[in-house]
Amino acid sequence: MPDIIKECQAAWTAVREKSPLVHNITNYVTVNDVANIELAMGASPIMADDENEAADIASIAGAVVINIGTLNSRTIKSMMKAGKAANEKKIPVVFDPVGAGASALRNETTEKLLKGVKFAVIRGNVSEISYIAGVSANTKGVDVSDSDKQRDKLSIAKTVAEKYGCTTAITGEVDVITDGDRSVEIRNGTAELSRVTGTGCMTTGLLGGFAAVSEPFAAAVCAVASMGIAGERSLEKHGKAGTGSFHIGLIDEISLMNGEIFIERAKINEL
Amino acid sequence: MPDIIKECQAAWTAVREKSPLVHNITNYVTVNDVANIELAMGASPIMADDENEAADIASIAGAVVINIGTLNSRTIKSMMKAGKAANEKKIPVVFDPVGAGASALRNETTEKLLKGVKFAVIRGNVSEISYIAGVSANTKGVDVSDSDKQRDKLSIAKTVAEKYGCTTAITGEVDVITDGDRSVEIRNGTAELSRVTGTGCMTTGLLGGFAAVSEPFAAAVCAVASMGIAGERSLEKHGKAGTGSFHIGLIDEISLMNGEIFIERAKINEL
Amino acid sequence: MPDIIKECQAAWTAVREKSPLVHNITNYVTVNDVANIELAMGASPIMADDENEAADIASIAGAVVINIGTLNSRTIKSMMKAGKAANEKKIPVVFDPVGAGASALRNETTEKLLKGVKFAVIRGNVSEISYIAGVSANTKGVDVSDSDKQRDKLSIAKTVAEKYGCTTAITGEVDVITDGDRSVEIRNGTAELSRVTGTGCMTTGLLGGFAAVSEPFAAAVCAVASMGIAGERSLEKHGKAGTGSFHIGLIDEISLMNGEIFIERAKINEL
Numbered sequence: 072m073p074d075i076i077k078e079c080q081a082a083w084t085a086v087r088e089k090s091p092l093v094h095n096i097t098n099y100v101t102v103n104d105v106a107n108i109e110l111a112m113g114a115s116p117i118m119a120d121d122e123n124e125a126a127d128i129a130s131i132a133g134a135v136v137i138n139i140g141t142l143n144s145r146t147i148k149s150m151m152k153a154g155k156a157a158n159e160k161k162i163p164v165v166f167d168p169v170g171a172g173a174s175a176l177r178n179e180t181t182e183k184l185l186k187g188v189k190f191a192v193i194r195g196n197v198s199e200i201s202y203i204a205g206v207s208a209n210t211k212g213v214d215v216s217d218s219d220k221q222r223d224k225l226s227i228a229k230t231v232a233e234k235y236g237c238t239t240a241i242t243g244e245v246d247v248i249t250d251g252d253r254s255v256e257i258r259n260g261t262a263e264l265s266r267v268t269g270t271g272c273m274t275t276g277l278l279g280g281f282a283a284v285s286e287p288f289a290a291a292v293c294a295v296a297s298m299g300i301a302g303e304r305s306l307e308k309h310g311k312a313g314t315g316s317f318h319i320g321l322i323d324e325i326s327l328m329n330g331e332i333f334i335e336r337a338k339i340n341e342l
Numbered sequence: 343m344p345d346i347i348k349e350c351q352a353a354w355t356a357v358r359e360k361s362p363l364v365h366n367i368t369n370y371v372t373v374n375d376v377a378n379i380e381l382a383m384g385a386s387p388i389m390a391d392d393e394n395e396a397a398d399i400a401s402i403a404g405a406v407v408i409n410i411g412t413l414n415s416r417t418i419k420s421m422m423k424a425g426k427a428a429n430e431k432k433i434p435v436v437f438d439p440v441g442a443g444a445s446a447l448r449n450e451t452t453e454k455l456l457k458g459v460k461f462a463v464i465r466g467n468v469s470e471i472s473y474i475a476g477v478s479a480n481t482k483g484v485d486v487s488d489s490d491k492q493r494d495k496l497s498i499a500k501t502v503a504e505k506y507g508c509t510t511a512i513t514g515e516v517d518v519i520t521d522g523d524r525s526v527e528i529r530n531g532t533a534e535l536s537r538v539t540g541t542g543c544m545t546t547g548l549l550g551g552f553a554a555v556s557e558p559f560a561a562a563v564c565a566v567a568s569m570g571i572a573g574e575r576s577l578e579k580h581g582k583a584g585t586g587s588f589h590i591g592l593i594d595e596i597s598l599m600n601g602e603i604f605i606e607r608a609k610i611n612e613l
Numbered sequence: 614m615p616d617i618i619k620e621c622q623a624a625w626t627a628v629r630e631k632s633p634l635v636h637n638i639t640n641y642v643t644v645n646d647v648a649n650i651e652l653a654m655g656a657s658p659i660m661a662d663d664e665n666e667a668a669d670i671a672s673i674a675g676a677v678v679i680n681i682g683t684l685n686s687r688t689i690k691s692m693m694k695a696g697k698a699a700n701e702k703k704i705p706v707v708f709d710p711v712g713a714g715a716s717a718l719r720n721e722t723t724e725k726l727l728k729g730v731k732f733a734v735i736r737g738n739v740s741e742i743s744y745i746a747g748v749s750a751n752t753k754g755v756d757v758s759d760s761d762k763q764r765d766k767l768s769i770a771k772t773v774a775e776k777y778g779c780t781t782a783i784t785g786e787v788d789v790i791t792d793g794d795r796s797v798e799i800r801n802g803t804a805e806l807s808r809v810t811g812t813g814c815m816t817t818g819l820l821g822g823f824a825a826v827s828e829p830f831a832a833a834v835c836a837v838a839s840m841g842i843a844g845e846r847s848l849e850k851h852g853k854a855g856t857g858s859f860h861i862g863l864i865d866e867i868s869l870m871n872g873e874i875f876i877e878r879a880k881i882n883e884l
Contacts, residue, residue: 098389099370099373099389099641100373100374100377100389101374101377102641102642103374103642103643103645103646103810103811104374106642106643106810106811107809107810107856107857107860110807110808110809110810110856111808111855111856111857115756116810117712117715118640118641118642118682118683119683119712119716120683120685121683121684121685121686121718123686123717123718124716124717124718124719127715127716127717127718128715128716131715140389141389141390141391141392142392143391143392143416144392144394145416145685145687170388170390173388173398173399173402174390174395174398174399175394175395175398176392176394176395176398177395214386265381266381266382266597267378267381268374268377268378268381268387269374269377312594313382313591313593313594313595313596313597313598314378314381314382314593314594314597315378315382315589315590315591315592315593315594315597316590316591316594318378318590318593318857319590319857319858319860319861320855320857320858321857322855322856322857322860323854323855323856323857323858324855325855326808326855326856326857327855369660370641370644370660371644371645371648371660372645372648374645375645411660412660412661412662412663413663414662414663414687415663415665416687441659441661444659444669444670444673445661445666445669445670446665446666446669447663447665447666447669448666485657537652537653537868538649538652539645539648539649539652539658540645540648583865584653584862584864584865584866584867584868584869585649585652585653585864585865585868586649586653586860586861586862586863586864586865586868587861587862587865589649589861589864590861
């Protein structure tokens with residue numbers, strides 16, 4: 072068994088034992104699912120985005136998650152303050168650049184955050200990570216454009232990992248994760264995950280929980296593979312019922328998951 | 343089979359094939375359901391309400407949906423910018439005047455939007471559309487007052503359709519839709535739909551998806567009838583379980599729906 | 614049968630008959646669940662948080678619910694205006710001090726609201742109510758710290774009830790409710806309720822609905838016990854499925870509940 076699988080198993084045990092506080096500044100579309108999936112994994116989520124408390128809350132958290140899904144001028148300031156406060160205390164910060172490449176505001180904010188905050192992990196789809204890598208992307212709203220699907224994901228992820236000194240995860244049909252040193256691909260998941268809003272945000276939420284109890288690369292691998300496994304298991308139970316039931320099943324499966332289920336199901340290949 | 347049914351069948355095929363980007367500026371109460379039901383129908387939703395990106399996003403969308411369910415001074419500006427940007431590019435804009443008639447702020451905003459933006463479709467309950475028609479309404483919060491339920495819905499809808507040159511849909515126990523020229527009533531649906539928040543917003547969300555691929559009248563009929571059918575089918579499966587399961591079932595049924603199910607179930611009468 | 618049980622039974626009948634309008638200024642994490650659980654109980658929720666309409670909407674409501682879960686400078690003003698407008702019209706106001714004790718902003722806002730608004734009921738976990746009682750609390754984010762779990766909840770609740778002339782409810786494994794005069798403990802519920810976000814907010818939402826049709830102490834007992842019963846019944850049906858299904862089951866069970874189920878299940882002891 073590769074080391075990374077053992078690290079993921081340990082991360083599952085640790086998150087349930089330690090119940091880390093995860094501070095999320097995220098979007099109002101998927102925030103309920105992010106809170107519920109973090110509770111389902113055993114973490115303790117808090118959502119606080121006013122600039123007068125963002126730094127206070129970040130300072131007592133085990134990890135901070137910043138997601139620009141519905142950013143606005145009010146919360147951008149809070150993201151910066153939370154990120155900086157976490158950096159000062161060596162609390163890991165996870166970044167989800169939702170829709171980077173799709174509007175000037177998202178691009179500028181992404182750049183501002185990348186300059187002002189040191190991230191432990193960046194997770195996005197191939198369009199978003201391509202934008203950060205400086206490869207010209209063809210973002211279509213918050214989903215991936217068809218032309219972007221054909222890119223060389225490992226080389227793009229490595230560019231970002233090296234440029235920003237962080238673990239980078241590109242999620243999609245096949246997920247690619249690298250910290251510049253170690254790299255894996257993950258072949259869990261199902262196409263239905265793209266028919267529910269926020270499965271990316273939820274993955275980043277899980278990543279926050281794991282980052283509070285393990286090092287960034289293992290946290291990213293564990294979060295991304297766990298979401299894929301949850302998708303497969305939910306589809307087995309609810310596939311014929313429709314996407315509403317499949318969505319609820321994702322939370323169910325994370326609440327039932329543990330190191331054993333993870334080992335049995337994970338399809339992780341070192342690259 | 344009336345032409346409108348065939349147009350709806352074609353709309354279902356088109357939305358699944360083309361997966362149009364739908365830009366929603368909506369309320370934070372029901373936004374997750376709106377995104378999920380648009381994904382379930384085959385569209386690609388994006389929620390972006392900052393005034394610095396509203397026009398950018400609207401310009402690349404197939405349709406724009408404006409919903410004033412939890413409006414505030416920040417998002418009113420974004421609604422205007424998104425609506426005007428869409429108008430310039432001939433992108434259809436759909437309006438859901440949630441709670442119009444219930445507060446001065448909602449009334450003023452409704453009037454401002456009607457003046458500044460050309461809507462392809464306006465959808466609301468009879469209290470909200472009566473307010474827009476200039477008939478004195480008795481809005482009770484965001485739900486319909488009992489006295490408003492007895493109104494002559496077709497004449498009110500026609501008043502709005504003619505005044506604003508748009509398709510107008512009044513949804514309720516019996517739905518009435520008109521573009522001033524063609525008019526229908528729809529007898530799908532179930533009373534349980536009023537026991538779940540956001541079924542109106544979700545209908546408007548569907549309308550955005552269909553408006554991106556068909557003309558406004560057909561889009562409105564298809565969206566309203568589809569939601570009614572989803573309600574009937576969800577009730578058949580989950581009626582005894584309660585309103586939480588019924589709610590999830592609505593998303594399920596839209597994800598399973600297609601032109602064939604639509605034709606089999608739709609109860610649409612020309613007026 | 615103790616009087617309080619009969620009052621709760623009457624509250625269930627009344628809320629379904631009168632369908633009171635409940636104005637909620639709450640957080641965007643759990644707002645959809647709050648609206649849906651209020652609809653499930655038979656009430657008519659409205660969420661309106663702009664300072665230009667907060668007073669208008671509060672004035673026509675049967676009860677107002679103020680929840681500081683994701684407060685920000687914009688909505689703090691609206692909370693004050695809604696609370697004051699309701700006070701003027703003798704409309705009951707319910708307060709959920711989410712995370713009081715966890716940040717300076719939450720503490721200052723809690724104090725400002727307690728000074729400016731007369732509350733009929735305050736409901737929180739033991740950390741939050743301890744903070745309001747002036748007992749030094751150890752709030753960990755929005756969840757209860759382990760050391761706070763051991764406190765003498767009745768004495769803390771009485772301190773708050775007397776200081777602010779209101780019913781005070783501390784919810785947790787065993788719930789304690791007092792209006793200074795009458796006091797009860799409630800032994801319904803299940804540990805799974807703490808693995809779903811917003812079960813506290815939902816309880817406060819139910820409390821708003823009941824406060825519109827009965828006096829505050831009975832409203833609090835009815836809401837807290839009903840949520841506990843819903844938790845037990847949902848667990849019986851969905852316990853093995855996971856926390857996502859358990860969550861949906863909570864809404865289901867409130868939609869199915871009535872005075873008879875309440876009487877059969879309620880575990881309320883006078884103190």
